Amino acid sequence: xxxRPIRVLVVDDSAVxxxxxxxxxxxxxxxxxxxxxxxPYVARDKIKELKPNVLTLDLEMPRMDGLTFLKxxxxxxxxxxxxxxxxxxxxxxxxxxxxxxGAFDVLAKPGGSYSFGxxxxxxxxxxxxxxxxxxxxxxxPAAPLPVRRPPVxxxxxxxxxxxxxxxxxxxxLREVLTHLPAGLPGIAxxxxxxxxxxxxxxxxxxxxxxxxxxxxVDGDRLTPGLALIAPGxxxxxxxxxxxxxxxRVADGPPxxxxxxxxxLLFKSAADCGAAPHALAGIFTGMGRDGADGLxxxxxxxxxxxxxxxxxxxxxxxxxxxxxxxxAQRQVPLTQAADFIxxxxxxxxxxxxxxxxx
Numbered sequence: 001x002x003x004r005p006i007r008v009l010v011v012d013d014s015a016v017x018x019x020x021x022x023x024x025x026x027x028x029x030x031x032x033x034x035x036x037x038x039x040p041y042v043a044r045d046k047i048k049e050l051k052p053n054v055l056t057l058d059l060e061m062p063r064m065d066g067l068t069f070l071k072x073x074x075x076x077x078x079x080x081x082x083x084x085x086x087x088x089x090x091x092x093x094x095x096x097x098x099x100x101x102g103a104f105d106v107l108a109k110p111g112g113s114y115s116f117g118x119x120x121x122x123x124x125x126x127x128x129x130x131x132x133x134x135x136x137x138x139x140x141p142a143a144p145l146p147v148r149r150p151p152v153x154x155x156x157x158x159x160x161x162x163x164x165x166x167x168x169x170x171x172x173l174r175e176v177l178t179h180l181p182a183g184l185p186g187i188a189x190x191x192x193x194x195x196x197x198x199x200x201x202x203x204x205x206x207x208x209x210x211x212x213x214x215x216x217v218d219g220d221r222l223t224p225g226l227a228l229i230a231p232g233x234x235x236x237x238x239x240x241x242x243x244x245x246x247x248r249v250a251d252g253p254p255x256x257x258x259x260x261x262x263x264l265l266f267k268s269a270a271d272c273g274a275a276p277h278a279l280a281g282i283f284t285g286m287g288r289d290g291a292d293g294l295x296x297x298x299x300x301x302x303x304x305x306x307x308x309x310x311x312x313x314x315x316x317x318x319x320x321x322x323x324x325x326x327a328q329r330q331v332p333l334t335q336a337a338d339f340i341x342x343x344x345x346x347x348x349x350x351x352x353x354x355x356x357x
Contacts, residue, residue: 006030006032006053006131008025008031008054008055008056009036009043009050009054010022010036010056011036011039011040011056011057011066011069012036012037012038013060013062017058017109018036022036025123025124031127034052035050038062039062039064040063043057043069047073053079054127055073056083056123057070057082057098057103059095060094066083066098067094067097067101070102071101074101080104081102082106082107082126082127083106084106084108085109085197086109091109091196092194092196092197092200096170096197096201099171100171104130104313105168106197107122107126108194108197126286133167133313133314134314159185159186159278159347160185160188160274160279161184161187161279161340162188162265162274162278162297163280164262164265164266164283164285164289164290165317166191166284166316166317167313168284168285168312169191169283169285172283172284173191173205173283174205175333177205178209180209180210180211180340184211184225184340184344185224185344186222186223186226186245188228188230188236188247189227189229190230190260190262190265190290191229191230192258192289194233195232195233197232198215198230198232202214202215203215205229211227212226214227214228215229216228216231216236218247219246219249220249221244222238222244222245228247231260234250235249235252236265237250238265238268238269238274240272257287258289262289262293263289263292265293266280266290266292267296270293270296270302271296275298275300275302276302278297278302278303279344280294280297280302280304281305281336281340282321282327283312283318284312284313284314284315284316284317285314285316285318286317287317287320288316288321291317291323292326294321295324298326304321304326304328305328305329305331305336306318306319306321306329306331307330307336308330308332308333309330310332311332312333
């Protein structure tokens with residue numbers, strides 16, 4: 001336990017949410033809610049007065065919306081910010097924009113299918129991680145599109161790219177995927193993200209990437225030139241069927257407190273014979289999800305990597321994958337796209353068995 005509790009300011013126009021968040025956080029002795037604010041104007045004054053270490057922030061508030069406030073805050077007084085957003089299409093679109101503007105992470109607001117009992121431990125974990133995390137610079141706007149490489153060639157149906165990420169991962173994956181060319185093997189991605197948010201994430205990437213990106217549906221065929229994003233609150237596993245990969249999207253218990261879980265994707269890929277033909281990597285995130293699965297892939301012949309510490313928002317999952325020997329090398333985020341392309345080009349020159357496992 002740290003000597004001083006993490007000081008949190010809760011910013012939300014809902015009195016019910018402010019009460020629920022405050023009660024959940026104050027139950028942990030390492031966290032102290034030092035105040036609440038009904039809108040950004042009150043929050044501005046309380047930041048100066050109370051000097052919080054972390055903010056929780058609603059995005060839809062009176063007088064000034066949360067995105068405008070976040071943009072001002074990150075420019076003038078940067079702090080770790082946990083976004084509390086509604087499980088709606090508009091709410092998820094706003095949340096993804098908040099992550100681009102520098103927010104640490106996002107959680108669905110209590111209500112609907114979620115009770116705050118489910119979200120309380122997640123929020124506590126994110127508060128603790130954010131207090132010691134590296135503040136990320138605001139990403140460039142989504143337009144104009146990045147300069148794209150010419151398409152690569154030589155992909156066969158056995159090759160596959162497997163990626164996993166958590167906190168900070170939506171922007172890390174955007175950075176990598178938007179700098180990849182067309183013509184690569186099928187890409188399967190598990191990002192820890194709430195339901196609805198995952199579809200918005202996939203839809204946004206689809207407008208930016210040189211290949212198709214979509215949220216996975218059970219039974220989808222994973223083909224070259226396609227990236228499938230695991231849907232929030234569902235696991236995604238890989239299967240080999242005759243001459244192609246398919247994904248299985250299913251409910252099930254959380255793994256490492258996560259659903260979807262990176263470990264399940266990686267282990268399923270190893271178990272269906274994909275490892276000798278796979279490139280698999282873990283990006284920024286809390287915890288150790290993916291490390292065990294990545295190790296299984298490496299042991300069965302996959303090329304593996306983890307994002308390096310200096311470029312991670314949270315050096316948790318990549319650290320676990322490096323320390324257990326799962327990752328063959330650590331790669332800075334800005335070099336990850338080049339690393340993926342070089343691996344594909346090298347794999348194309350090697351003989352590849354096309355028989356089923």
